[in-house]
Amino acid sequence: MDWFTAPEYWWSRLLFQRGLAAVYLLAFLVAANQFRALLGEHGLTPVPRFLARTPWRRAPSIFHLRYSDGLLTAVAWTGVAVSAALLVGVGDAVPLWAATAMWSLLWLLYLSIVNVGQLWYGFGWESLLLEAGFLAIFLGNARVGPPVAVLWLLRWLLFRLEFGAGLIKIRGDRCWRDLTCLYYHHETQPMPGPLSWWFHHLPRPLHRAEAAANHVTQLVVPFGLFLPQPFASAAAAVIIVTQLWLVASGNFSWLNWIAIILAASALDLSPLLGTGVAAAGPPWHQVLVFAAAALVIVLSYRPARNLVSRRQLMNFSFDPLHLVNTYGAFGSITKVRHEIVIEGTDESALGPQTVWREYGFKGKPGDPRRLPRQFAPYHLRLDWLMWFAAMSPLYAHPWLLDLVGRLLAGDRALLRLLRGNPFPDQPPTYVRALLYRYRFTTRAERRATGAWWHRTLVDEYLPPTALKHGVRSPHGP
Structure with missing residues (x-):
């Protein structure tokens, strides 16, 4: 040298x-x-x-x-x-x-x-x-x-x-x-x-x-x-x-x-x-x-x-050209995993017997029996934002409602970001989002069920929503 x-x-x-x-x-x-x-x-x-x-x-x-x-x-x-x-x-x-x-x-x-x-x-x-x-x-x-x-x-x-x-x-x-x-x-x-x-x-x-x-x-x-x-x-x-x-x-x-x-x-x-x-x-x-x-x-x-600051910033750029930046990851760890599951139905009237079909994502957990896939270093941006949205609705503003609207309209560009379309012939009449708690199955559960995940319904994240005259409309009584 x-x-x-x-x-x-x-x-x-x-x-x-x-x-x-x-x-x-x-x-x-x-x-x-x-x-x-x-x-x-x-x-x-x-x-x-x-x-x-x-x-x-x-x-x-x-x-x-x-x-x-x-x-x-x-x-x-x-x-x-x-x-x-x-x-x-x-x-x-x-x-x-x-x-x-x-x-x-x-x-x-x-x-x-x-x-x-x-x-x-x-x-x-x-x-x-x-x-x-x-x-x-x-x-x-x-x-x-x-x-x-x-x-x-x-x-x-x-x-x-x-x-x-x-x-x-x-x-x-x-x-x-x-x-x-x-x-x-x-x-x-x-x-x-x-x-x-x-x-x-x-x-x-x-x-x-x-x-x-x-x-x-x-x-x-x-x-x-x-x-x-x-x-x-x-x-x-x-x-x-x-x-x-x-x-x-x-x-x-x-x-x-x-x-x-x-x-x-x-x-x-x-x-x-x-x-x-x-x-x-x-x-x-x-x-x-x-x-x-x-x-x-x-x-x-x-x-x-x-x-050296006690108020250390993580992943922050001090200049708009991103020439010299700060980095960091997982300063806090989530102890419980929540996932948003988006479902649709093609039925015109909703009731206890309504059949809902789940939209699968390419990377984020959905079907409990599906083994998580390796995508990195490829980056699935929508899947990552869904993880944040499950932690707080603030992370989902304003894009999640628009996402639901695109599913109701059958937007092809958006559907290509998903693993599959459960409504290949025509868009659903209603779409809803549910919040589940996910955890990995135990070894015994895995042997008994073949599932990688166990999930429990926590709450309704977004009520059934329909398109009326091109505008999203939540389902009411």
Whole structure:
């Protein structure tokens, strides 16, 4: 490593860039498949309505120039194409300026989507992707050595991600301090995966060991990233193993995978694979690297101060470009799982004998006999918001009523976000929502019933609702 480049991290940069390109590709695919139904011109929370009340300085986006569903589709598929090109190595085959332009384009396009995404894009991994994507612009390609300054900024990002998450837990729910949070978390997390049932049924001493290991990994290990090699590689390896454990235990979009590729950038693989190009980039590239490093250092003041604050903010951006952010997850743990079950009927009159058919979601729990699926790193935005809505109707305002209206109208774009349509021939006459308490079945219940979940009706969440003259109307006496 010299004062500007670190050729021993040539392979680590390769892993980081290819991994980040894969995450970008998935993120743009999610937008192409889901954005129109959720945020399009006729979506649940339309972008044009948001743009009419939001100035550009608060949410910079190319969509302030003009928004249309066609333009959004073009942006999303352009992002897919550029991401795929970088994933297969085009960025290393073109001149440095072209690779820099490709990474810049991805960042600009995804920033434009996130900044009009409202609550559907309010997750910490959106800012994480943008911050990592911004740094990737200055990493160069195979023609130059990895810039030392950018490599250190990647470690600073990983440190804030891990250490911020650890602090928010210690300062938050008491169960993190007494090591009991994982008695509940595998069952109550937003979207359990296919192995979550088994994780939940691990012996309680192992759950306590999981929680203790989490504290060590997030509060102690990140400091090792700033030590000389091989200690930095050892710290990165511990983080990678921990993140893979989280990947196996649930669905957390691409959060864990970005943490893994960030940790990969701190690995020194030169003893195994040798070093790459050591030459520094041309003067214009060096100037860009120094300018970006200076900007990130200046913008790091408030996120760094947030880490030591007793009022620590979680998943917060201090600037509308999401350049340096705060992170954290599960500062409090839900002890009881509630789920909203949406049902419809095609009967014209309601009564005790009315037959209701359930709408199934792709990821969130519904049918108790259905094994939870693995979707991450793909992100099911509607399923995640349904988890929040089950905790409080405030999280469902104003989109859930519009969701019901779209089901009553048989909206095809929205129905494509669901696992299936129980009314394939014509829309239902009434739709209602019920609130259930869900828990994983015990081993004995699983053997006896074949079900993964046990659910108990708690209350009516939304009364039977019909469309009258194109307007939702709750069923009355």
